Amino acid sequence: MFISLEHLGKDFRKKPRALDDLTLDLPSGMIGLVGPNGAGKTTLMRILCGIAAPTRGRVLADGHDLSDARTRRALKRTLGYLPQDIEPYPNLTPLEFLEYMGVLKGMDDARERRRQAGELLERVGLSDVSRRRIGGFSGGMRRRVGIAQALMGDPRLLVVDEPTAGLDPEERMRFRALLASLGGERTVILSTHILDDVAQTCPYVCVLRGGRLCYDGAVAGLVNAARGRTWVTPPLPAPPAGAVVANAAATPEGTRYRVVADVPPAGAQPAEPTLEDGYLALVAR
Amino acid sequence: MSRMLPRMALALATVQLTRVRGAGVALPVAIGVLIACVGASASAIAGVPWARVASVAFVPLHSLAVGIGALSVLSGDALVELHGSTPFGVRAVQTARGALLALAGTVGALAMFAPLHALGVVYGDIGWASALSPVCGAVVLALTAYAVVAIMESPRAAAFFVVLAWVVLSFFWDPNLAGDPVLQRAVPMALALAAAAGAWLSLGSPERACAKAVGAR
Amino acid sequence: MRFLRMALAHARIAARQRALWAASAALCLLSLAVMVNGNMPYESGDVIDLAFFAQMLAMLPPVAYAAACVDLASSPVRLGIGEVEEAAPVAPAVLAAARVAGALAVVLLPSLALLLCCGFGQLAHGNFLGPLQALVMFALVVAPAALLAAAFSAFAGAALPRAFARFASVAAWLAALALTSFVGVPTPGGGMRFEIASDPALQTLFGLPPVLNENAAWAAVPASPLAAFASVAGRVAIAVALLAAAGSLSRARGGRR
Numbered sequence: 001m002f003i004s005l006e007h008l009g010k011d012f013r014k015k016p017r018a019l020d021d022l023t024l025d026l027p028s029g030m031i032g033l034v035g036p037n038g039a040g041k042t043t044l045m046r047i048l049c050g051i052a053a054p055t056r057g058r059v060l061a062d063g064h065d066l067s068d069a070r071t072r073r074a075l076k077r078t079l080g081y082l083p084q085d086i087e088p089y090p091n092l093t094p095l096e097f098l099e100y101m102g103v104l105k106g107m108d109d110a111r112e113r114r115r116q117a118g119e120l121l122e123r124v125g126l127s128d129v130s131r132r133r134i135g136g137f138s139g140g141m142r143r144r145v146g147i148a149q150a151l152m153g154d155p156r157l158l159v160v161d162e163p164t165a166g167l168d169p170e171e172r173m174r175f176r177a178l179l180a181s182l183g184g185e186r187t188v189i190l191s192t193h194i195l196d197d198v199a200q201t202c203p204y205v206c207v208l209r210g211g212r213l214c215y216d217g218a219v220a221g222l223v224n225a226a227r228g229r230t231w232v233t234p235p236l237p238a239p240p241a242g243a244v245v246a247n248a249a250a251t252p253e254g255t256r257y258r259v260v261a262d263v264p265p266a267g268a269q270p271a272e273p274t275l276e277d278g279y280l281a282l283v284a285r
Numbered sequence: 286m287s288r289m290l291p292r293m294a295l296a297l298a299t300v301q302l303t304r305v306r307g308a309g310v311a312l313p314v315a316i317g318v319l320i321a322c323v324g325a326s327a328s329a330i331a332g333v334p335w336a337r338v339a340s341v342a343f344v345p346l347h348s349l350a351v352g353i354g355a356l357s358v359l360s361g362d363a364l365v366e367l368h369g370s371t372p373f374g375v376r377a378v379q380t381a382r383g384a385l386l387a388l389a390g391t392v393g394a395l396a397m398f399a400p401l402h403a404l405g406v407v408y409g410d411i412g413w414a415s416a417l418s419p420v421c422g423a424v425v426l427a428l429t430a431y432a433v434v435a436i437m438e439s440p441r442a443a444a445f446f447v448v449l450a451w452v453v454l455s456f457f458w459d460p461n462l463a464g465d466p467v468l469q470r471a472v473p474m475a476l477a478l479a480a481a482a483g484a485w486l487s488l489g490s491p492e493r494a495c496a497k498a499v500g501a502r
Numbered sequence: 503m504r505f506l507r508m509a510l511a512h513a514r515i516a517a518r519q520r521a522l523w524a525a526s527a528a529l530c531l532l533s534l535a536v537m538v539n540g541n542m543p544y545e546s547g548d549v550i551d552l553a554f555f556a557q558m559l560a561m562l563p564p565v566a567y568a569a570a571c572v573d574l575a576s577s578p579v580r581l582g583i584g585e586v587e588e589a590a591p592v593a594p595a596v597l598a599a600a601r602v603a604g605a606l607a608v609v610l611l612p613s614l615a616l617l618l619c620c621g622f623g624q625l626a627h628g629n630f631l632g633p634l635q636a637l638v639m640f641a642l643v644v645a646p647a648a649l650l651a652a653a654f655s656a657f658a659g660a661a662l663p664r665a666f667a668r669f670a671s672v673a674a675w676l677a678a679l680a681l682t683s684f685v686g687v688p689t690p691g692g693g694m695r696f697e698i699a700s701d702p703a704l705q706t707l708f709g710l711p712p713v714l715n716e717n718a719a720w721a722a723v724p725a726s727p728l729a730a731f732a733s734v735a736g737r738v739a740i741a742v743a744l745l746a747a748a749g750s751l752s753r754a755r756g757g758r759r
Binding site: 307308309312316342346349350353354356357358361437438439440441442443444445446447448449452453456457 | 519521522524525526528529532535536562565566569570571573663664665666668669672673676680
């Protein structure tokens with residue numbers, strides 16, 4: 001699915017502007033959506049999911065304008081959404097919950113719903129507990145149910161907000177593998193604060209700050225934003241002035257800081273930049 | 286598409302039944318049956334005339350059960366945002382739930398009224414037309430809950446208004462129109478339907494529904 | 503002081519829900535409307551009219567408190583701050599009490615305001631103790647009734663699924679009202695009629711007849727001062743016990759996740 005945003009803007013009453021003149025083309029495949037808190041990521045996702053309406057501009061999905069109610073409804077049939085805070089109904093089993101979501105997504109065929117639900121539960125590793133009530137699940141298991149419901153109906157657009165929050169390392173790896181298998185013709189928008197997830201799964205990344213687009217392009221391009229600007233200091237008693245600290249490692253002699261700066265701190269050695277360094281180079285200016 | 290709509294509507298109602306079956310369906314029906322049993326026992330123990338007078342106190346409890354059950358089902362849904370992202374949307378989901386609640390309330394009211402009417406325990410009984418009072422009372426409270434949940438941000442405030450509606454209906458309105466079930470219920474139904482229509486319009490904005498849901502947490 | 507500050511924080515939360523104010527005020531006005539066929543308490547100098555209104559405030563609005571307060575004990579666990587509160591050096595019962603006190607203080611403000619207005623109205627009609635009497639009635643009758651109803655609700659909310667908790671707590675409150683507020687009065691024809699019994703504290707302190715229907719007052723025994731004390735203290739004690747139990751139950755259920 002090809003998503004196009006044209007001069008998108010969103011205002012809320014008595015609040016700073018959430019989105020400001022956003023123009024962007026989102027290709028199919030995995031797209032990371034990152035930015036500081038309050039950057040407008042959740043607002044953008046809600047607009048893409050048809051939950052919120054933009055104040056200005058428009059969104060086109062495969063050339064169709066989402067301001068039209070019928071287009072929105074059609075898009076929702078092929079949409080999978082995993083909000084940040086999702087609490088599946090505790091008194092339903094995962095199977096029942098997925099069938100419930102299948103109906104809401106317009107899946108007409110009861111047999112197909114049941115088949116897909118079983119298949120998805122297997123994929124997220126919950127087939128053993130498919131008939132147990134969700135209320136007794138751990139946080140990670142509930143999140144996996146949330147992921148499974150997003151995949152019901154074989155969506156062409158998948159929007160996931162902080163999907164790995166609260167998952168243990170093993171579950172995070174499993175989810176990454178699942179996400180990686182979803183790309184192709186689908187558009188998967190992954191909003192997360194965990195840049196490592198973006199680095200591992202997304203070839204394309206968008207960075208928002210203050211409702212505006214800071215960067216959109218290849219992940220490698222964002223990494224390059226910090227090339228020649230990433231340094232590791234010798235042990236110091238305090239962070240160097242004027243530099244953005246990406247990491248700190250305590251040593252007996254002091255603390256070694258990994259920083260992003262135009263001018264290298266005294267005695268610092270250049271370092272190979274990561275996506276985190278590139279992100280900081282962009283947003284911490 | 287037009288042939289699919291009734292089928293999808295039925296599918297929507299069926300899955301919403303899994304959500305509302307406890308407080309929304311079982312409770313009103315069970316309370317209706319319970320009140321009928323209480324009335325029957327009272328008439329057997331204390332006599333029909335006494336039970337008839339006492340029915341003024343316990344029959345209105347059924348509509349209260351419907352209103353409170355409706356509140357519990359319609360408010361505090363953790364998946365409002367998710368519903369908003371589906372083709373059916375928040376409005377269809379809430380309206381389907383409200384309709385099921387009203388239907389269950391009607392069934393419960395009839396389950397309560399029929400035995401009491403047969404035993405002659407209904408106060409001011411003018412025949413089967415008197416069934417209008419408990420049936421429409423249940424529907425009025427279900428519609429009221431549907432309306433206040435859509436408009437209020439807080440489940441607590443919604444509970445206040447549902448109870449307020451019940452107190453006005455049971456303590457002020459009904460006693461003054463005891464012998465005329467049609468007039469007794471026409472005005473409250475008209476008001477409740479108007480409120481529900483306003484709620485239906487309000488639910489048309491999933492953004493507003495999501496904002497309310499966040500506030501309600 | 504710490505209890506007051508905690509209660510104030512919860513009162514602030516409740517005060518920001520404007521709909522609560524409107525609903526609470528509407529219920530109070532409805533309680534006043536019950537008296538429309540007789541003397542309105544603000545246009546007479548008779549303390550009995552004021553006491554009657556206080557009794558209505560103790561009977562009607564608490565039905566809503568019983569329905570509305572089911573989440574008072576369980577909301578911190580649900581919102582995820584239960585563990586943070588547990589890590590604080592405050593007894594759980596004190597925490598629960600502060601939460602209830604804060605929320606109730608806000609929903610009771612319309613009752614207090616209306617009662618005081620009527621007290622001042624009585625002052626204008628010759629009852630110089632009107633405002634003070636209104637305060638005492640609020641403290642001894644209206645507030646304890648509200649506290650007890652809220653406690654029923656909080657306990658039901660902690661013990662039962664929320665869907666059934668609302669109805670269970672309202673049913674419990676109505677049953678408590680039926681058992682304590684109604685007295686059987688023999689009729690001349692040999693039958694029995696149920697009259698609304700006056701609150702014992704209102705009888706003892708303000709001379710309210712034993713039943714609200716003055717014509718049937720002869721048939722009921724007036725309450726003693728001991729009964730009045732027991733009524734007030736009993737309500738508060740039961741409420742506190744229910745709230746403590748609700749707090750414990752909520753934590754136990756939240757800890758099992």
